[in-house]
Amino acid sequence: MSVDGERAERAADGADEPGWDVDPENDSAGVVAALGHQLRLWREAAGLRPAEFGAAIGYGENLIYKVESGKRIPRPEFLDKADEALGAGGKIAAMKKDIAEARYPKKVRDLAKLEAQAVELGAYGNHNMHGLLQTEEYARALFETWRPAYSHDEMDRMVAARTARQSIFERSPAPALTFVQEEVTLRRPIGGTMVLRRQLERLLEVGKLRNVEIQVMPTDLDDHAGMDGRIQVLKFADGSAVGRADGRFAGRLVSEPKEIRILELRYGIIRAQALTPRESLAFIEKVRGET
Template sequence: MKQDVAEARYPKKVKDHAKLERQAVELAAYENHNVHGLLQTAEYARALYEMRRPAFGPDEVERHVAARMARQEIFERKPLTMLTFVQEEVTIRRPLGGRAVLRRQLEYLLEIGQLRNVEIQVMPTDREDHAGMGGQMQLLKFKDGSAVGQGESQLFSRLTFDPKEIRILEQRLGLVRAQGLTPRESRTFIEKVLGET
């Protein structure tokens, strides 16, 4: 799909990101500061939204949490979407919202990781080589072979339709997956962290 056609077909605004997720047949993501939104429990998401500065009001927090939870229908949608996540080790150790919230979040990661269309990997802190040092990234692929990439920083989230940038994201995500623990090793690692929490 040509870039101009892709841009006309897919929305550019981050708030429309959920629409893109619903259309995707494959999603690959790397997260370096918190658990990926699709993998969050309501309590964990609420803790994140309550930490936001400038602060959201209680109604805004609940609206955002509800929207985040609604996105999780992707796990059960038919046909199944292939979902791969690499979580930086710190994202499964940092007790955002407190230890009880973290425990439930880790239990949820183990639960979701058992789905046939989901792979969760951990990128250990002790890795000397790391292709994800540029930060959070995500790639969505669609039935027609097109793709959309996404990256985030403090105040900005950017979608890209540029084939060259998509190839770079594919390479980086592939390397991050190869450098991280395998899904089985990651499960064992998450179980160990849960046991310590």
């Protein structure tokens, strides 16, 4: 049997169910349920049974039932095919963005919204590469190290959420982005040597953008203001700011001026202690050559 034939057979018996399971505790589950309800109304208006609709768009009947009942988040191509088959004129396909965001945990969506609004972002990473700097394969390898282990579905969600945030590099006007990374994050071969090499190449690429500065904190430094853990500060066009830090504020978001000043002071000292952006790119290039 051909590959296409095997796929069709799997689709027919419900074994092939592309998409993501809905987390009932996710506050966006209602968005998925609303899509399913609208999809069922469009299908019924077209006079199609679930099996007929599934066959028309190349998916199994079981998946149609799950999507319509709000138990499965469909992939974007499912919505495109459904829109065309049902003659929805773009009304179903228009929900792709909302449905894509429904995959992500609330805290990730909240962070992405803040990053999308920020005019300045400063971040110090002491253990892992900052999420905005990670390649997709590095992010996946990093998540694979976590215990207890993520399921395949959860892994896909987390990687997709992380890479989606990186649209910040394409914004116009471009925000000012600064990152300080510990030397160890450049050397630990998460995912293997080639994954690390491509991650370092990504740093070199991003670090050459005019609105981005990447600095490296050498391991052998004897005075280090970042020993309390990660720091991130985001500033907005209206003059407000939010931040978080692992140590003093236990990773929670803070916005009081006094708290922000503490984070800005600490981050400013960390940047002063680290290698300059030019020295840092040269250092990253050196590590890449050794990898």
